[in-house]
Amino acid sequence: MAGGSHVIALDCMGGDHGPDVVLKGAELARERYPELRFRLYGQEPAIRQVLGSTPRIAAEAEVVHVDGVVLGSDKPSQAIRRARSSSMGLAIEAVKAGEASAAVSAGNTGALMAMAKIALRTIGSIDRPALVALMPTMRSDSVVLDLGANTECDAQNLVEFAVMGAAFARSVLGLSRPKVALLNIGEEDMKGTEELKEAAAMLRSAAVDLPLDFQGFTEGNGLGKGEVDVIVTDGFSGNIALKTAEGTANLVTGLLARAYRASFRNRMGYLLSRPALRALREHLDPNNHNGAVFLGLNGVVVKSHGAANVKGFANAVCVARDLVADNIISRIAADMASFRAHLPGAAPPAGADTAG
Known part of the structure; x- marks a missing residue:
């Protein structure tokens, strides 16, 4: 984009809170990245009403009126038919047309995935896109994929997810050589499905020259340890793992709240431990990790999560900006080309000298 700016297309009608959270989140994101510009898709009267309280983006943003809204109850097939008459569909089309660097929506996940895949298609060497997000751990954050886009995956899909996840970790987490592992029922090489074993073998043999460090297998109880940076699995297992982690976080905070209310002495203990509890709540807050990406x-x-608050939506916008600034698509394409070139039996690059 001219002048080093990045234009982000926003589906202003998606999510639980509509334009209010979307625009105020964009305003907050622009505080961090002043170069951001926005194309706002949705019902113009509702958008204009909020723009009065978001002066940082009001002067720069372009409003594109569209009446259609993709509802949370809509099936992907229904949303696809209305792609060119909905705020979600037009935000994606802006990316396809080169009018925006990225699109952000808090709307229906299945509809967003379906429309994005049809409009943008996959990178040439990628079979399937994957849904990736950050998960809090004991150390910092880990990248987890796939989180629900593909319920069944073969070995090749898992390998592609590993390469894409490593590229994502380098962009978002700033890691030069992220540690990558496959989620399995054990760490031993003989455990797991044939697809997992085959994917592990492919990564061990061909990932030597890639900017990632393949660690083998990790178990479900290792998700929260933070010992690896990228955890790879199929969408069925990944979605269960994510929801289990979220539920466990809610369980822990709920039990703590109940315990502190149990007696006067416990309430006094709460007052002493309040700073630590505040730090725990901040670390587990999903709004601090908001922004899943279709890689x-x-x-x-x-x-963006549909229930995200202003801070959460701002984080999703910042994730989009970071990926664009880091040329994530070119990174993935280059990494996949390098990976395939080192597979056993791969053809040499064009023009290479194959003489013995």
Whole structure:
């Protein structure tokens, strides 16, 4: 984009809170990245009403009126038919047309995935896109994928997810050589499905020259340890793992709240431990990790949680900006080309000298 700016297309009608959280989140993101510009898709009267309280983006943003809204109850097939008449569909089309660097929506996940895949297509060497997000751990954050886009995956899909996840970790977490592991029922090489074993073998043999460090297998109880930076699995297991982690966090905070209310002495203990509890709550707050990405597409599309607050939506916008600034699509394409070139039996690059 001219002048080093990044234009982000926003689906202003998606999510639980509509334009209010979307625009105020964009305003907050622009405090961090003043170069951001926005194209706002949705019902113009509702958007204009909020723009009065977001002066940082009001003067720069372009409002594109569209009446159609993708509802949370809509099936992907229904949303696809209304792609060119909905705020979600037009935000994605802006990326395809080069009018925006990325699109962000808090709307229907299935609809967003379906429309993005049809409009943007996958990077040439990628079979399927994957849904990736950050998960809090004992150390910092880990990248987890796939989180629900593909319920069944073969070995090749898992390998592609590993390469894409490592590229994502380098962009978002700033890691030069992220540690990557496959989620399995054990760490031993003989455990797991044939697809997992085959994927592990492919990564061990061909990932030597890639900017990632393949660690083998990790178990479910290792998700929260933070010992690896990227955890790879199929969408069925990944979605269960994510929801289990979220539920466990809620369980822990709920039990603590109940315990502190149990007696006067416990309440006094709460007063003493309040700073530590505040830090725990901040670390586990999903708004601090908001912004799932459909990796593998020829364009950046970020999914914000529908219930995200202003800070959460701002984080999703910042994720989109970071991926664009770091040329994530080119990174993935280059990494996949390098990976395939080192597979056993791979053809040499064009023009290479194959003489013995």
